[in-house]
Amino acid sequence: MNSFYFAWRSLFRQPVRAALAIAGVAAIGALLFDMLLLSQGMLISFRDLLDDVGFDIRIMATASTPISGPRMADAAATAAAVEALPEIDAVVPMRIGQARIVGPDSVNLTLIGSVTSSRDAWTVVEGVDLDAIVGSDHPPLVINRNVAEELALVPGATVTVRSECSERYSVLPTVDFVVSGIAEFPFDPVDQMTAAVAMPDFDRACGSVMDEADVFLVASRAGEYPEMAVKAITRLRPDLHAYSNAQLVDRFQQVGFSYFRQISTVLATITLFFAFLLISALLTVSVNQRFAEIAALRALGFSRRRIATDLLWESILMVGTGGLLALPLGLALATWLDRILKAMPGLPGDLHFFVLHPAAVATYVALLSTAGVLAAAYPVFLASRLPMASTLRNEVVG
Amino acid sequence: MSATVIETTGLTKTFPMPAGPVTALRDVSFSVAPDEYVAVTGPSGCGKSTLLHLLGSVDTATSGTLLFDGRDISALPDAERSRIRLTQIGFVFQRFYLLPMLTAWENVELPQGEAGASKAERRARTAELLDYVGLSQRARHRPSQLSGGEMQRVAIARAIANRPRLLLADEPTGELDRSTGEQIAELLDRVHADGNAIVVVTHDPAIAARAKRRLEMRDGEIVAEASA
Ligand SMILES: Nc1ncnc2c1ncn2[C@@H]1O[C@H](COP(=O)(O)OP(=O)(O)OP(=O)(O)O)[C@@H](O)[C@H]1O
Ligand SMILES: [Mg+2]
Numbered sequence: 001m002n003s004f005y006f007a008w009r010s011l012f013r014q015p016v017r018a019a020l021a022i023a024g025v026a027a028i029g030a031l032l033f034d035m036l037l038l039s040q041g042m043l044i045s046f047r048d049l050l051d052d053v054g055f056d057i058r059i060m061a062t063a064s065t066p067i068s069g070p071r072m073a074d075a076a077a078t079a080a081a082v083e084a085l086p087e088i089d090a091v092v093p094m095r096i097g098q099a100r101i102v103g104p105d106s107v108n109l110t111l112i113g114s115v116t117s118s119r120d121a122w123t124v125v126e127g128v129d130l131d132a133i134v135g136s137d138h139p140p141l142v143i144n145r146n147v148a149e150e151l152a153l154v155p156g157a158t159v160t161v162r163s164e165c166s167e168r169y170s171v172l173p174t175v176d177f178v179v180s181g182i183a184e185f186p187f188d189p190v191d192q193m194t195a196a197v198a199m200p201d202f203d204r205a206c207g208s209v210m211d212e213a214d215v216f217l218v219a220s221r222a223g224e225y226p227e228m229a230v231k232a233i234t235r236l237r238p239d240l241h242a243y244s245n246a247q248l249v250d251r252f253q254q255v256g257f258s259y260f261r262q263i264s265t266v267l268a269t270i271t272l273f274f275a276f277l278l279i280s281a282l283l284t285v286s287v288n289q290r291f292a293e294i295a296a297l298r299a300l301g302f303s304r305r306r307i308a309t310d311l312l313w314e315s316i317l318m319v320g321t322g323g324l325l326a327l328p329l330g331l332a333l334a335t336w337l338d339r340i341l342k343a344m345p346g347l348p349g350d351l352h353f354f355v356l357h358p359a360a361v362a363t364y365v366a367l368l369s370t371a372g373v374l375a376a377a378y379p380v381f382l383a384s385r386l387p388m389a390s391t392l393r394n395e396v397v398g
Numbered sequence: 399m400s401a402t403v404i405e406t407t408g409l410t411k412t413f414p415m416p417a418g419p420v421t422a423l424r425d426v427s428f429s430v431a432p433d434e435y436v437a438v439t440g441p442s443g444c445g446k447s448t449l450l451h452l453l454g455s456v457d458t459a460t461s462g463t464l465l466f467d468g469r470d471i472s473a474l475p476d477a478e479r480s481r482i483r484l485t486q487i488g489f490v491f492q493r494f495y496l497l498p499m500l501t502a503w504e505n506v507e508l509p510q511g512e513a514g515a516s517k518a519e520r521r522a523r524t525a526e527l528l529d530y531v532g533l534s535q536r537a538r539h540r541p542s543q544l545s546g547g548e549m550q551r552v553a554i555a556r557a558i559a560n561r562p563r564l565l566l567a568d569e570p571t572g573e574l575d576r577s578t579g580e581q582i583a584e585l586l587d588r589v590h591a592d593g594n595a596i597v598v599v600t601h602d603p604a605i606a607a608r609a610k611r612r613l614e615m616r617d618g619e620i621v622a623e624a625s626a
Contacts, residue, residue, distance in 0.1 A: 001511050013499035024562065296495035299456045300509055300556070301484020303477050336530035391566075393447055395493060 007313030033330030039264035041355035057218035072311025075213035087229035093213035109193035113202025126157030127181030139176035163205035279375035295391035304384040319372030400468030409462035439611035488557030490567035527555040548580035
């Protein structure tokens with residue numbers, strides 16, 4: 001009988017004990033797994049979100065986040081100059097302001113001004129994009145699903161917009177737009193109201209041609225490293241701040257998300273220690289109960305190594321089975337916790353706190369295996385150093 | 399092959415205890431031939447188990463020498479001594495020590511697998527042994543489903559599974575009633591008749607009477623020897 005099968009039989013000689021042990025490992029393993037998903041989840045989700053948009057570089061006026069910072073002047077010329085760089089494929093300037101759709105039902109919304117190109121900062125899901133509307137009485141506008149539902153709008157409807165983008169005028173005139181389509185904006189929080197118009201129409205709503213941008217969305221040419229493109233932009237315009245997606249993720253990692261990472265690292269360490277304690281305690285107790293049996297096996301000629309291997313397998317079986325069960329358990333728990341955390345207002349709807357990624361699974365397997373092996377160390381030591389003669393004697397005398 | 403399975407000279411075992419050392423075995427010299435059946439008797443605490451443990455290489459002497467098959471194995475590394483116990487020495491315990499989660503068949507098969515016997519060899523040998531001890535019908539039963547006598551028979555089958563040169567038994571009938579003890583004694587007789595050297599420690603005069611050679615111990619020494 002090989003060690004593995006022997007360990008299997010040893011472990012399940014007391015099925016309830018084995019089941020409880022495995023359930024314990026599964027519960028602890030699920031927590032550990034979740035902590036690992038959490039430690040990187042937001043970053044990965046943020047990176048995916050950035051990458052999905054189709055632009056890999058952002059240019060801003062300052063090192064702080066857009067909107068709050070000052071705007072960049074000469075947007076059209078800047079965009080053209082940057083786009084002329086050999087590393088760059090496309091540049092889309094973007095203005096972000098506040099506006100109000102007025103009428104019998106009115107809503108406040110974020111109004112985006114941009115130029116439409118083959119790459120948009122949004123995805124049209126119903127109707128058509130801005131540039132598909134020609135010869136209409138009114139300039140086109142795309143709205144997100146929230147606005148469409150709030151005001152019961154369909155493509156073709158006309159809305160009246162009052163922009164609140166300028167400090168210069170207290171009350172701006174209204175502009176009528178025709179809804180060309182309904183679009184998804186990747187960074188929208190779930191209850192966000194958003195609409196987008198072409199840059200000239202944004203300026204018109206603002207009452208003057210400002211030719212400004214809050215941010216340039218930049219796509220580097222295929223095959224180029226975005227970081228090289230960033231260097232080229234910085235050489236061209238040292239006064240602006242360009243970041244690749246990876247650099248943005250790094251910045252966020254240093255500021256916003258480091259806190260999730262710290263929490264999850266602390267909790268993961270504690271959970272790992274619990275896993276170690278649980279397995280170690282269970283194995284030690286079970287070895288203690290089996291002293292006579294182990295001494296008899298040694299007397300019958302089983303080597304120390306064989307006894308150690310049996311126990312190691314027993315630990316691996318316990319940790320392996322529990323650890324495997326922990327994966328679906330952890331995923332279910334993560335989904336639930338993610339839903340709770342995502343209820344926080346103001347977060348992009350596609351941002352997640354717990355993200356399943358291969359590195360997390362690999363780390364989980366490595367950590368849990370290490371805990372299992374380390375936890376077996378003491379019971380293995382006890383069992384293999386067991387003095388045969390006095391143990392056999394004590395069992396008869398005691 | 400040596401003329402003796404066991405040969406001891408001046409074998410002494412002292413246990414260091416807080417209240418002072420306890421000498422469990424004092425200057426014991428004797429030998430066991432490959433076809434001998436030796437019974438060791440004596441009052442409780444006289445050192446019988448201690449002697450048996452030294453003979454079986456599960457413990458080492460404080461002084462004196464012990465040759466197994468003409469060879470001093472006390473200085474060998476643990477792995478090699480384990481191997482010798484596995485293949486050349488059989489152990490039968492008062493409390494059987496069968497593995498509770500394994501069937502009778504698996505208990506008998508276990509040391510064979512450890513010794514490296516092939517599956518076919520193990521199957522044939524295990525069937526033969528269970529038949530030998532009269533438990534073919536109980537092959538699939540676990541120890542908890544067997545009586546004491548049956549468990550001891552399985553334990554004897556396990557002890558001789560690798561065809562050892564020497565079978566050591568410490569009070570093999572200590573937990574059994576008289577008539578069951580008789581059955582075990584008869585089985586040991588058969589094992590001996592099949593060519594195994596046996597050293598059995600016993601309080602039971604009926605068992606001792608079956609051995610051709612009887613050693614009487616007192617206070618860690620062999621004080622009398624009788625042959626039938
Ligand atoms: N591991 C040990 N540590 C301390 N003293 C021991 C140990 N093993 C045996 N002894 C002592 O050695 C002496 C002999 O013990 P042993 O077990 O060999 O006796 P025994 O003849 O087998 O007795 P019994 O018939 O009760 O089994 C006893 O005084 C015992 O207390
Ligand atoms: Mg004894």
